[in-house]
Amino acid sequence: MPNIRTTISVILLISSLSACSSQPRQVTASIPLVASIQEKPNKKEIPAQYWAALSDTTKNQLQHNKYQVHLGALYTSALGSLCRELTIIDDMAKVEKRVACLTSFINKQNEKEKAWFLEKEIIESTGYVEL
Secondary structure, three states: OHHHHHHHHHHHHHHHHHHHHOOOOOOOOOOOOOOOOOEOOOOEEOOHHHHHHHHOOOOOEEOOOOOEEEEEEEEEOOOOOEEEEEEEEOOOOOEEEEEEEEEEEEOOOOOEEEEEEEOOOOOOOOOOOOO
């Protein structure tokens, strides 16, 4: 009987080892997770007069007649956009933190364009800070 037990043990050991050594199946995505070029976002576009300051790594404030706007460091978002945190203080000393990102899109003339947009808050709101 030890020969049968030994044989079964060897077969089980070989079959379990061969399962571990086989290559996993290859998976390919049929739909991209993120579209690299898209239509203009449905977000609040920041006026073009502020784009240079937002893109400038040496700037830490934005000149605005209604708000004090402090600029955080530039960083690349998970979606690959250039972004910056804005700390906005109004005349009532209310502080609001928002994120602005430089986003690429295709305009109505089918041309690639970039613009700075205020990202929506995680908790959706109906209003935007007017810059």
